[in-house]
Structures are given as C-alpha cells and as structure tokens.
Amino acid sequence: MIRILFQKKWIKWPLITLGGFFFIFIIFYGSVYCGFWGKIPDKDELRSLKQAEATQVLDKDGRLIGKYFIYDRQPITFEDLPNHLINALIATEDIRFYEHNGVDNVSLLRVFFKTILLSDRSSGGGSTITLQLVKNIFGRNDYGVFSILVNKLKESIVAKRIEDIYTKEDILTQYFNTVPFPDNTYGIESAAQKFFNKSTKELTLSEASTLIGSLKANHSYNPRLFPERSQLRRDVVLRQMVKYKYITQNIADPVMNQNIVLDYQYFNHDLGLAPYFREEVKKELNKILKKHKKADSSSYDIYKDGLIIHTTLDYEMQSLAEKAMKEHLQNLQSIYEKEYGKKAPWNENSNLLDNALKQLPIYRKYQEQGLSENQINDSLSVKQEMELFEWKGNITKKVSKKDSVQHYLKFLNAGMIAIDPNDGAVRAYLGGIDYRYFKYDHVSQSKRQVGSTFKPFVYTAAIENGMKPCTYFPLKEVTYTNLKDWTPKNSSTEQDPYLNYNLETALSNSVNTIAVKVMGEVGITNVLDQIKKMGVNEELPEQPSIALGTAGIKIKELAGAYASYVNNSKGVQPFYITKIEDKRGNLIASFQPKTPNEVAFSDYTRQVMLEMMKSTVNKGTATRLRNTYGLKNEIAGKTGTTQDNKDGWFVGVTPKLVTVTWVGNDNYNIGFKTTKQGQGANSALPIFGKLYQKMNENPVFDPITKSSFEKTPDRVLDDLDCKPEKRDNFLKRLFSKKKKKKKFKKK
Template identity: 35%
Template sequence: MKKSVKLLWWVFGGGLAFLVILILLINLRLIGHMPSIEELENPRTALASQVLAEDGTVMGKYLSVDRSNIDYKDISKNVINALLATEDRGFYEHSGISAKGTIAIPFYLLIGKKRGSSTITQQLALNLQADAEGKQRARNFFARAFQKLPEWVISIKLERNFTKEEIITLYLNTVTFGDNVYGIENGARTFFSKDPSRLSLEEAAMLVGMLKGPSQFNPRRNPQMARDRRNTVIENMIDEGYITKAEGEAAKNRPIVLRYNKIDHNKGLAPYFREVLRAELKTWCKEHKKADGTEYNLYRDGLKIYTTINPRMQLYAEEAVAKHLKDLQKSFAQQSNVKSGKVWDKRQKDLESFMKESDRYKQMKDDEATDEEIKKAFSTPVKMKVFAWRSFTEPDLNDIDTVMTPMDSIKYMRAVLQAGFMAMDPESGEVKAWVGGPNFRYFKNDHVYKTKRQVGSTFKPFLYCFALMNGFSPNAMLPNEPVTIGNWTVSRNSEGSVGGSISMAGALAKSLNLVSVYLIKQIGAKAFADFAQNKIGFEGKIPEYPSIALGTPELSLFEMLRAYTMFPARGVITKPIYITRIEDRNGNILETSVPEKREVISETDSYTMVKMMEGVTAAGGTGARLRFRFNIPGEIGGKTGTTNDNTDGWFLGYTPQLLAGAWVGCENNYLRFASTALGQGANTGLPIWAYFMQKVYADKTLGVDPNSTFPIPANLHNDLYFNYDSNVQPGAEAEDVGNGAATDYEPVVDVGQYGEPVENQKKEEPAKEKEPAKEKDKPAKDPATQPKDPKALMPPKPVKKDN
C-alpha cells in the first residue's frame, strides 16, 4: 500500500477515533454543557410567570421571554401537519438524526447550495441548549460544526427518553415567532387572538412558515413575504398528502387576517395592580427557594399567580374612573390659574426638578449636552405624543399627537387629575378591583397602595366610633358651637354654619367639623390617636393632635379600606388579600393565602356605626347625591372627605357585600380645585363609586344584590333608628356642603403651605376659654397637644393672588 494511501487511512481513522472520543467526552459531560437525563425530561426553558384573575383568565405576564407551555392535545392538527411537511418529512422514520440529510451536507457545500439538514429533534436540542446556556445558532462554519456534536448527542437522548408526540410538543413550546414571542400558544394568541387548537389551515401554515425567519416572514412587517412563505408551506402539505389540492388552493387564495394582540404591561386589566404585585413577588422570590436551593426567578420560572381580581368588576372600575375623570378634567382645566398657567409662576424649582426627572433630560445628559443646550431644547416646540381624555372605553384613543415645548408638556401632564379606586369583599378581604391612576402608560404612580394623602372627613367615622365606645349616644344632641383647644380654634363649619345643636348621628351625616372637634375635646386627642394607631392598626403615623378629628393623617386608600372593613364586617378588621395561591410551572402549590382578621369593636357598635353612616347618603347628608343623582338603591354606609383647599377628594362606601373607595387629586397639592362645589369628595370621589356600583348591580352574574341588608346583631331586639334632625342654622342641611375647608383646619400659626412665613395673613383670635383648661387641653407650647412642626396640622389658606 502506498504511503499516501496509508496516510489517508491513518488520517481518516484518527479523525474518526477523535470524533468518537469527542462525542464520548461530550456525552459524559466532560466537555461543554450536556443536559442530564433529568434536565431533558424536565427542560428548564425560560417561562413567563402569569398573573391570573379570579376566573382563571390571564391578566398579564412577567417575562424575560414571552413563553408558555401547552400539551400536544391542545395543538391544532393543521400545525402538526404543516410542521412535518416543511421541517422534517422523515420525522417518524429517523432516531433523532437524519443520516441521509447529514451525509448530503458536504455535497451541497461543494456546489455552493445551502440545505437544512437538522431534524425537528436536532432543532429542539439546539433550542434547549440556547435556553440552558443563553447561546444561539453559531454563524461561523467551524463553530457551528462543533455545535452540531452536542446537538447529535442530545437528539439521540431525546429520542430515547421521549415519544415522537412529546418531542413535537417540546419543540413547538420552544420555537420563536419574533416580537419576543415564544411557543405555539403565545404565537397563536399574539397573531390571531386564538387558542392554538382552533388555528385554521392558513393560520397554522403562516406560523410554521415564520420559523424559517421570524423577522423576515413577520406578517406585520412584511405581509407579502409572509404570504408567499405561507403558501410554500401549504404546497408542502399538498405534496405530503395532508390536504387535497383543492383545499390548498383555497387556503392560498385567502388573505392573511391578523388579530395582533401582544401582551403589553402598559395594557390589559389592572396594570397598576400588576405593578404593585410585581414588587411583592420579587420579594417573595428572594425569600423562597427551589428544590435545588436557588431562588425563584419571577421572569423565567413560569410561576402562576392566582389573584382575587374579578375581571368584570375590574373593567367596570376602570371605566368608572375614566368616565368621571374625563368630565372632571374639563372643569379643572378651565380654572383661571390652570388655564393661564399662573399656577406655575412661583414654581420654578419644582419645574426644574420635574425636568430633571424626564427621560429627555437624562438622555441629553448622557449625550453630554450643556445646561444651556438642555434649557433651549425644553423651550423649543417639538412633535410629541401626550395623554388627553377622548374616550373612557378605548384607552388607546387617549394618545394624541401634538406640538408643544417639553416644558409646556410637563406643566400640562402635571395638571392631569389622578385617582385611586379599590373594591373588596369586606368579609373575606378579597380585592375585586384595583385602579391606581388614569393611564398606566403615562402615569406610573399607584394611588391605591403607595400614595399617602390627608384623608379629610373620611377619618371621622373612627372618631365617632370611639365616642360611641366611650358612652356617647347617636341620638345625643351635641353643640354646633365654636371650639377652642389650647391655642387652636375652629369657629365655624366648612360651609359657614355655626350655632344650634344636632344629634351625633346627624353631625356625622352632615360632616360638621365643629361637632367633631367638640368630640375630640371630650374624649382626648391622645386617647383617640392610640385607638387609631394601636387598636385599628394604621401603619401610617397618627399624631396625637386635636386636628386629627378633621382628617389630617396621611394614609393610603388601601389602609383606609382595610380599616373600614370593621363597619360592614361586624367589628372585625380584615386585611385585604389579592393572591389566593402561587404555583410553580408544574402546578405544584408553593403558597396559599388566608385573610388576617382581628376583632376591634363589638358587633353592636359596628352595626350602630353602619346605621349612622347610612345617614351620609340620606337626604341632607354630604353623600345624598348618591341616591338622588345616581339612583343607587339599597343599604349603603359611607363617608365623603375633602381636605384643605379642596386638594384631595374622597369617598368610601360599602354595602353588605362590597366595600369600595375612591380618591381624586393631583400629584402636587398646589394643583387643586378653586371651589368646594367642584373639589369636595362628593363631587370627585363619590361619582366614581356610583358609576362602578351602577355597573355592578346591573351585572346579575356577579351576584351583588342591591336588596341585601346588614345583619342585625342578635342582642338587638329592634332595629336602630336615628334622629338626623337639628336646629343648626340654615345652610348646614344643604346637599353636598363639603367638609374640611381651610378655615376649619387652620391652627393659629403664621405659616404658609410649605411652612414659609406668610405676610399680611389674616389670623383668627382664639376665643377665651370660659373655664380653666383641663389636663388634656394643655397650652400650645406643650408638645403633647401642639406639634413642634406646624406642618403636622393642616396648613392655613395661602394668600390668593389670582382669581
């Protein structure tokens, strides 16, 4: 044998031996990453975690890649046939590697023609490696050749450990359709808004056709190329006998009809809720370990988070907020100081701060623009997209294109009214609806859980409840007279009335500040603050100052609703819950939630408070328009609330089956309504509650009955009836008189809205006390009754310099 032939055989034999050894080392996991049998049987592909509503519908996802798994039986036969006809016609004959296709590769390379030789099993092996190592198909010839070796080994292992149907299912769950969409289920839902089992022949062909080039054959970007590729797949199906010639021709002639609906975190139900939930779940993942000791990953581990959100109630809540804010914004924008821009005349520091928070500013800083260049850019009109109310049923219609300076856009967007709304079952604590603002795309700040604002008169029911527990009777007649505590005097109610007397129940119904201050003087600010802080359990600080009788504490809507559960739930406070359980990707339950309950008052006292708070919505109460303007029937307890200078408007209300609350205001408290008629809680928060309940009562599938009643405690032989009448001077009984104007909250301290000195401010002389001050009514300098920082009390009304 010639030396050259011997050398050739030695090279061939050596090469073959090297290849065998290399494959053996790969199989033994000594070279590269080779998944174990356990990993192949349970592939750890990155799966999006899903947030599911009460009825099991997907509300949103947390993802690094948008992927979900599906079973073989739930995939349309059209998809399977299109896949086999196009990607691997010998799938059922080979054992993972196509010998014919592999041997043919060199010959196709010699003639300069590309030909795919990878089987479906090999493509799955590559996909699994990409998930495990973050690697994609190599572009370099030699790197790709080396990549083939572990592919072959994994392919053979897959064929030995899985059925053909399982391999097809795994493959279709790992393929990409572009747009960060992975898996046939997400592909079907994204491009056609369909379950994958219902895909038609032409729809299945289009999706399979996209596998060759997800971007190139994307029907949104390249419709003609996508159609041509789809028709090629249909031709393949005809060739393989999966469909007849007539069926194929009919399908090829049909246009591509997309119903594109990619899940966007800015869209969908309850985006504010989902963002608050995201933060909580990230903490949960850090605190919980998987079987291998590693932390859960919210974006890759395919968790299923089952929530209490009712999709229909959520939709009604979002529509209620949008419907009312759309109308209310018109009135707010027409105020002279807002319309003219004068409200910003002395807010240059604030505007500069807002500018520095903007993406435009940060980008210019990254591009090393000078301060002068940035200032000029923010004063130059440019095309932009801003939020504007045009529809309350179609949020996407509220994006408008306009031309304005970036600084003007800051002023414009800051003057958009914000809102928070939440509804829950007061007995179980289950949160049914959560709206954190007007539009999540533009306004990310959640006003249900995160935002804390002064609560105004919605705090009064706790004061009246504490008075009830300390011997006061709902029918006791109380003085509607000026009250002085220390150096703090309240001389009249918010609408100007003073004098006469009224029952305690009537005072709560009409939200009379004079009576509230009288009550806290009798029971003591320190004792009431202790009751609110330690018995009710507010997380926010409740200061021991008399002004808390008028609602100066800063609390969240979430906290307030939690506390209000004690009224309809027979004296028991129930912490709101919004997660029922968390499952892993395999359906194993990782955690379940149960409501936390505490009895804080007796059932009799809670029922008495319910009957007192029903007076708020009765004729003469501050929430009477709930009945006479919105025609809401049934037994309803509630409370309106309005803070200093109409900055915040509140309404919290409940029926025997549902508790809900609304807050309305601007992000900055110097942007507010000029009149109580517009800015009071009865005009801002209450209509949202009313619109929501109108829809809830009309939807009989929800089972919320307007004829349900609050259960009478067993120890009460007769129902309670209260006297809401009085001899208060005319004006106090007018509907929607408001509650909490600046003069009623005003301490005799010479400070402005932010604690700056105010010049030429008219101050009220404190009334002289007719009897020596009691121990609980100490002089103003004593910190027990007067704060060191005057801002702890509601600030006085600022000097108005415009109309």
C-alpha cells in the same frame, strides 16, 4: 519516516500527549453530545422553540387577566430593526456572521493563537451572535470545574442546529428580542423605550451604537450610571463600523463629537385589564418566591417558569370599575380645566413647572454632568415626536420635555380599591387613570390626606369610650389658645352659632368644628389607639388637626379599617394572591387572609357607626348616591375633602363590599379651584355611584348589590332616637359668644 520521528523522544512524547488530549476531548465532547451532562434540544424542539413559558395571572374565577412574559420584553419583527443597528451589532460582535454556521472556526483559531498564545486581548472573542442567542435562551448550568467547557460545547451544538433550521434574519430577530441590556432590560425594544423613549426603528446611529456597546458589559457600560464610559464604548462601535465599511469616517466623526443624551424612563405599553393590580401582584410574587424553591433548589422565575397565579380580583367588577372611572374622570377633567380657564396654575405658575422639571431624572442627570441651568433648559426644550395622553384620544406631536411636563401637570388622577370586608380579598383595583403614562400607584404607594373620611374613627373612639350618640355639640367656631389660636372652620360660612347637632347629624353633615370638639372630649391618644386596633399602621401625629383628616393614609389601609364596620368589628388587610401553582398545577404556596383575633370595638359601637354612616348617604353629604345616581342599595359611607380642595374622597360600605375612591392632582400644589367641584361628593363619589349603577344591571353581582345589613338592635335605634339638632335657649344665647376661645384638652 514517521517511525524515525517517533524514535526521537522530543517528538514522540509531545505527539502522544497531544493525541491523548485529543482522544479525551473527543470522549468528553461525545458525553456532552449524547446528553450525559444534560439533555440538548434536538431540531424538532428547536423548530417549535419556546424561549420561556409565560406566567398566567388569573382572577378569582380562573379567568385570565394578564401574563408575565420572559424578561418582560416587547418582541419586534425583523422589519422593525434599522440597518445601522444590525450593522453595529455585526461589526462589533460577529463580523463573519453571514459566513459561519453558528460556530466561527476562523475566529476560534484567532482567539487561540493571538489571545491565548500571544496574550493579545485586542484580537476579540470567538463567540458568535448565534452562540450568544443560545446562551440568552437557555442560560447556563453549574457543572463545577467543568462548567465553562460543558456550557460552551452545549452551546456550540445547539448553535449549529439553530443555523440549520432558521434563516440569518430569524436569528438576528431572536437575538434582538432576548439579549440583555442595562438596568435589567431584555430585548432591544424595551431598551430603546427605557433609555431613549422611542421605538427601535426610530433609534439614531448614536443611540443604536450606545445600546450595542453596552452588550459587552451591561453594568460597566450602562449609559445611565456611567455616561462617559458608555460614550467611549459607543465610539468603539462606530470605529468598528468604519473599519468594516458599514459607514464612512465622515459619518462617524460628527456622531462621536456628540454627547449621549438619554430620555430615560420606565415606559412601556402596559395595556389590558388591571395593569396597576398586575404590577402589585408582581411585587408580591417576587417577595413570596424568595421563600420557595424548586425541587432542585433553584429559584422560580416568573418570566420563564409558566407559573399560575390565582388572585382575588373579579374580572367583571374590575372592567366596570375602569369604565366608571374613565367616564367620570373624562367629564371631571373637562370641568376642572374650564373652571381654571387660561389662568390655570400649570400655565401661569412658572415656579410650579420649574419645580416639576427639577424632579425629573434627566434633570438630575444633566446636573451631574455639570451643565448650567441655561444648558439644561435648552436641552429640555428640544422638541421631538411624542405621544401624549388625552382623554378624548392620545395625540402625537412635536413637543419638548418641558412641554410634556406642563401637559401632564393639568391631569387629575384617581385611585380606587374594592375589597370583600370579610377577609380583605381585593375585587377591584385602580392605581391611576392610565398605567402607560401614570405609573405611580395611588392605592399602594400614595399617602394622601384623607380629609373627613377620618372622622368616623374619631366618633368610633368616642362611642367606644362611653359617649352617647345623642350627645350634642354646638356648631360655633372655637379658637384654641394653646394651639397657636387655631380656629377650625366649617365648609359653610352661614351656620347658626347657637345650633347644636347630635353625633349622627354632625357626622352625616361632616361638621369640622364638632369633629374637633369630639376629639377633645375623647382624647387624641384614644383615637390613635382606636385606629391601630382597626388595622391602620401608619404612625400618625398626635395633633388635633387629624380629626379633620390632615394625616396621610394609604387607600388600601383605609379600606381595611372601614371593613371592621361590616366584619364583626375586625379590620382586614387587603390581599391579592390566593395560591401559586407551577405549570403542571402543583401547589407552590397558598394564602389565607390575615385577620386580628381581637375585635377593635364593641358590636354596639359598630351598629351605632353603621347607622350614622347610613345617614350620611340617606340625608347627609353623600345623598347624590340616591338623588343623582338613583341607587337603592343598602349603603353606608363617608365623603372627604381636604384643605384647599387638594383631595376628594368617598368610602362606600355595603354588606359585601367596601370601596374607597380618591381623586386629586398628582402634584400636591394644585387643587380644585372651588369646593363645589373639589368636594369628595363631586370628585370621588361618582366613581362609586357609576360602578354600582353598572353592577346593579348585571345579575352576576346580585349577591353583592342585593345584600342587606343585619337588623339593627332596638337598643341602638333607641339610643339614636333624638332630635337631630337643637338651639340654645334664650339665656344661653344671651350670655354666650358667637365665637369663643378655649384650650384644647390633650388626653
């Protein structure tokens, strides 16, 4: 019979062709199975499955300070997965999940006959959850025209091996921990936190279906970007659950009538040491690794490739800095709130709250959806369980988004950086008070007015341009007629208008009127040129008010400029990474500090300025370092307070360390109620004081804490040897006005 059939050409040649294709496929499959197209993990390797090797971040001494895990995900256990989430996945992606062994042959046949032969795209795909898991873990390689076939065959082989080793629950858990969601989010826990601000086990049926629906096409069904399209896809998931009897139509209908409501935020539980620093290092890494490739020309992945990142951070110093900041801010926050009392701006000022709400992404989202102000207000007033930051211990209670925003409006924040002034190596880095709740980095992102910490730049330009340290200026206020009658004032209202200070006394006491007069003598252009030489690259306005620190400068740039006073008159650029190695210890890249070739000012100017800033600590605005904190270290420094007590600053300069601290409210409309609490000496200086107290107790820091400034040359001491102040004589007092008008000289 078979011989007769083969005698008929219309049967013979198709069978031979089919047999040939089958033979070629068997040979091709064998080449893949045997590793001709790349090694396939065996069962022993899969038993100890490591999805990726974490990148290690080390401090300057090789101590581990953090890791970058695969896709920055948050792994969870099977018990954390709600049933409706699992059911939504199975109903949508793999209804025969519990019946197949990794490859669903029934689905493959359906795809072949209905999708390929009959062009019925509604028949679904043949990819199983296990196959998708393999793709998530191992990715896909490029094999040219054979890529799809080779990758599919490799995935099917690995999928069957995984099914032999792991239970279905294990596979589901692995899948949910690795699957990619929209906005470059990996793992269900990260997605739940990002899109709905809740844990996976708290996801509602609607929310779970929304996330499962997005798996079909991460970008196209991103609920943040395409809410209507995402909602339609969510409803498809719900109908699949009804079809396969996971839920009833009565349950599905009310959910499908609801709009998707996001509570979108980049929220995660970034704990551990130096989270702001680690985030900044990550940003630097992404830039650096774009310029370096593996031996096979592929790109490095900081979440998979097990890189070793050597940084400049000092683990012990960072730990002490975080403790110092928390001790001070917890106490300061309490005083801050008590000083305002019940009439605090975050309670009384409705416009303040309204403006803060309008900055929220969810508010803009509601606007784009066409909701009215009343509807938006209603949505933002819905209460839900939420964990809120408090210094005495976080609290969990039912609050609305409005309540949450109002709660966080009251908090003071902080920023601090400590660098080695010789090269700019960052030893300690505080971007804020708690990275989990305050993601904004005040060291590298924020540009706040720097207040009186700008004044040393004015005096540096003056000395460098020939002004003598014993030049005297009167304290009296001056109204500058060519500046719209601008009248700079001093913080103290009771000052002798006939008194004159020399430069050292004026700087150490942070006298505003004299700082402006000195700038008038030396010229704004010379001051701006001077700070550029010191490494401040911000474009600052050519306005006399910058003498009082009205310009915004980043904390790290301020630290780099101040380093010039103990680094042979050269500013530095703070840096974080010294070298990057692969997981085997092979060097990928190394980095040297960037220091200018030319000095910013003469050594004479440097020594004069150091003496002036030592005076600030010993008998000026920073004396509480000596009186309150009992520090006997050799310290120079400068306090700073901005208008309306919005910002408090302190810059501490020691021979081996330059430290900048800042304290203020993230909302610039809220300052301290009084200068007593808001001045830099009270708000920012204590962080430095407490840090040095702790460092003094630890012998490991002796090279820093017991270091001494170089001997001051006699010439400098002689030029500073004059009375700190003098009064106008009788005739000058007789014919001078307590307050006079003049024009500001713009040079």
